[in-house]
Amino acid sequence: xxxKYFGVLLLCSIRPQFPAVFAFSTMQALxxxxxxxxxxxxxxxxxxxxxxxxxxxxxxLLGPNGAGKTTTIGIVTSLVNKTSGKVEVxxxxxxxxxxxxxxxxxxxxxxxxxxxxxxxxxxxxNQAGYYGIPxxxxxxxxxxxxxxxxxxxxxxxxxRTLSGGMKRRLMIARALVHEPKLLILDEPTAGVDIEIxxxxxxxxxxxxxxxxxxxxxxxxxxxxxxxxxxxxxxxxGQIIEYGRTKDLLAKxxxxxxxxxxxxxxxxxxxxxxxxxxxxxxTTLEVEVSKQQNINAxxxxxxxxxxxxxxxxxxxxxxxxLFVRLVEGKG
Amino acid sequence: xxxxxxxxxxxxxxxxxxxxxxxARIWVQTLxxxxxxxxxxxxxxxxxxxxxxxxxxxxxxxxFLAPGLIMMSVINNSYTNVVSSFFGAKFGRHIEELLVxxxxxxxxxxxxxxxxxxxxxxxxxxxxxxxxxFTHLHIAHPLITISVAVLTAILFALGxxxxxxxxxKFDDVTIIPTFILTPLTYLGGVFYSIQxxxxxxxxxxKVNPILYMVNAFRYGIxxxxxxxxxxxxxxxLLFIVALFCFSLILLHKGVGLRT
Numbered sequence: 001x002x003x004k005y006f007g008v009l010l011l012c013s014i015r016p017q018f019p020a021v022f023a024f025s026t027m028q029a030l031x032x033x034x035x036x037x038x039x040x041x042x043x044x045x046x047x048x049x050x051x052x053x054x055x056x057x058x059x060x061l062l063g064p065n066g067a068g069k070t071t072t073i074g075i076v077t078s079l080v081n082k083t084s085g086k087v088e089v090x091x092x093x094x095x096x097x098x099x100x101x102x103x104x105x106x107x108x109x110x111x112x113x114x115x116x117x118x119x120x121x122x123x124x125x126n127q128a129g130y131y132g133i134p135x136x137x138x139x140x141x142x143x144x145x146x147x148x149x150x151x152x153x154x155x156x157x158x159x160r161t162l163s164g165g166m167k168r169r170l171m172i173a174r175a176l177v178h179e180p181k182l183l184i185l186d187e188p189t190a191g192v193d194i195e196i197x198x199x200x201x202x203x204x205x206x207x208x209x210x211x212x213x214x215x216x217x218x219x220x221x222x223x224x225x226x227x228x229x230x231x232x233x234x235x236x237g238q239i240i241e242y243g244r245t246k247d248l249l250a251k252x253x254x255x256x257x258x259x260x261x262x263x264x265x266x267x268x269x270x271x272x273x274x275x276x277x278x279x280x281x282t283t284l285e286v287e288v289s290k291q292q293n294i295n296a297x298x299x300x301x302x303x304x305x306x307x308x309x310x311x312x313x314x315x316x317x318x319x320x321l322f323v324r325l326v327e328g329k330g
Numbered sequence: 331x332x333x334x335x336x337x338x339x340x341x342x343x344x345x346x347x348x349x350x351x352x353x354a355r356i357w358v359q360t361l362x363x364x365x366x367x368x369x370x371x372x373x374x375x376x377x378x379x380x381x382x383x384x385x386x387x388x389x390x391x392x393x394f395l396a397p398g399l400i401m402m403s404v405i406n407n408s409y410t411n412v413v414s415s416f417f418g419a420k421f422g423r424h425i426e427e428l429l430v431x432x433x434x435x436x437x438x439x440x441x442x443x444x445x446x447x448x449x450x451x452x453x454x455x456x457x458x459x460x461x462x463x464f465t466h467l468h469i470a471h472p473l474i475t476i477s478v479a480v481l482t483a484i485l486f487a488l489g490x491x492x493x494x495x496x497x498x499k500f501d502d503v504t505i506i507p508t509f510i511l512t513p514l515t516y517l518g519g520v521f522y523s524i525q526x527x528x529x530x531x532x533x534x535x536k537v538n539p540i541l542y543m544v545n546a547f548r549y550g551i552x553x554x555x556x557x558x559x560x561x562x563x564x565x566x567l568l569f570i571v572a573l574f575c576f577s578l579i580l581l582h583k584g585v586g587l588r589t
Contacts, residue, residue: 039589077430080589099432107430113423122348129344130431132337174427 027091028052029182029213030076035085037071037237045071047237048085053182053215053230055090058208060224060245061217062322063234069217070110072234073186077107090181103131106180108171110187110217116160120151120170123159124177131178138177145173148203165196172200182213189220201227221322225249233325241325256314257294259284262307269304271297285314341433342441349415349445353452360449361456364407368399368457372464375521386523387554396461397548398520401482403457405515405540408450408483409507412442412490417497425587435581439491439574446487447480454479467551474559475550481566482543486511488573495577495586519544524556539565 030053037046046068053059063069074080076087078098087094089101114123121142128138146152149169154162162170168188175183185204189197197220204227208214218224224231225245232242241248264281274297275287288294301308353360372392380391387394419425428438461467469475493506518540524532535541536557546562549555555562581587 074589078588079426079429081584099434102430102432105430109426111423113426115419115422115424126344126348127427127431129347130341130428130433132340132432134340 031088059230060228106175108185121155345441404454407453408446409486409490411449412446416494443487447483450483470553
């Protein structure tokens with residue numbers, strides 16, 4: 001019921017001229033209905049997508065390359081013209097109220113798209129200006145977000161001198177400077193080292209808790225599993241799965257565990273009911289179905305005097321589900 | 331309503347500041363070369379060759395040439411500024427900063443156009459200062475001089491914007507200036523009066539819109555012109571309205587900008 005908001009007073013972004021919307025019915029941060037996109041070269045990128053994101057949600061949009069994620073985001077942010085369908089951002093139709101809808105969104109695109117010959121501070125301040133924020137306030141906001149994203153010390157440097165991770169953080173600061181209600185991040189942690197990635201997760205978690213709705217596309221499924229309460233999986237231009245992350249993971253019928261053994265194993269004893277593969281002398285891979293009890297597996301191993309040093313999932317659980325869905329293995 | 335206008339104005343102002351800062355930051359590329367080029371024109375055409383040319387409409391060739399060269403600078407620089415800046419933004423994809431913002435298209439166009447006008451007039455003013463070293467410039471009609479220069483700069487800034495919208499690669503940015511703009515400018519009465527041409531070519535020249543701008547500007551400075559000043563204003567204004575509407579349609583449809 002998290003996405004069922006009744007009587008929400010929604011003030012869209014910082015633009016005071018846009019009337020406060022008293023929504024006494026279900027209010028969605030993003031509502032997409034029957035969205036299709038066919039490119040001029042005939043490529044059908046979206047085949048009628050229906051997708052809703054509730055206010056305050058943290059949602060992942062997953063899919064293999066070319067599935068339609070970036071096209072969907074492009075249409076929502078007006079960088080791509082849709083072929084048909086309806087898109088509403090906080091109740092504002094992008095066909096009739098595009099300016100209000102745009103003011104609600106902050107976008108962190110997949111590709112670096114700021115002027116490489118501009119100073120970091122100027123990039124953020126100018127972006128605020130495009131959203132109608134007076135220069136003095138824009139400078140205050142730029143300082144706030146550049147500090148939060150650990151870029152303040154570099155504010156007078158040319159943006160091209162930043163590292164890959166810093167460039168990503170700059171795009172996040174730029175997307176937040178007009179304080180949007182909906183933040184869309186298209187693979188924000190691609191090519192970023194694990195330390196920076198985790199600090200970015202922390203930052204995103206915090207701003208989501210502060211009330212910003214977040215939509216994230218990522219190839220790091222661990223990222224989606226850790227951050228997002230909801231996950232949509234898109235493939236060949238269609239949403240093939242959408243729901244709470246927990247519910248989706250519950251659909252996994254089997255999980256593969258990797259067991260590291262204390263002693264090298266010469267002959268693999270039969271472990272009745274379990275599909276076991278010996279990877280090397282001290283490593284086993286065991287497939288455990290939902291109906292099976294993992295304690296029983298350990299009992300069998302103990303009986304054969306096999307001591308387990310450690311155990312882990314072979315792949316991230318969401319990754320396993322993702323691969324099964326995309327490969328059509330249910 | 332007023333708040334909305336104010337916010338849009340802030341967006342417009344941001345583009346203008348950014349454009350002016352860009353011109354100032356790379357002044358060695360944006361301001362110096364055209365002034366050097368025009369100085370050479372004054373020296374070679376005005377000084378060396380011009381001294382052998384008879385007076386035109388009662389003025390020395392140098393005095394006749396000066397308004398033409400100033401106007402040529404305004405035309406080239408207002409066009410070049412917008413075409414290079416807008417195409418650069420497209421190529422580097424930072425035009426997306428504007429496309430995702432709620433700033434209306436007419437404000438985006440206006441912001442870039444004002445940037446082009448500022449550079450066009452800045453270079454035009456510097457060329458006018460250079461001209462003072464070679465000839466005496468008495469401005470006969472200051473209002474006409476300024477208004478024609480500003481309107482012409484607006485027109486060619488819009489032209490540059492449209493060129494940048496359609497351009498897909500850097501070559502496309504230079505095709506129009508090389509094959510259309512430069513010939514029309516050279517044949518637009520910068521260096522000569524159309525009264526010096528045979529009747530047929532004189533009449534053909536009247537199809538060239540740049541002729542009207544150069545002559546209107548020359549009228550503002552010298553008080554002499556080959557064409558009626560009223561025609562010049564009508565033609566310039568008609569072109570501005572047409573190009574502005576066309577740019578608006580292109581941005582609305584996302585031609586060259588949105589997929």
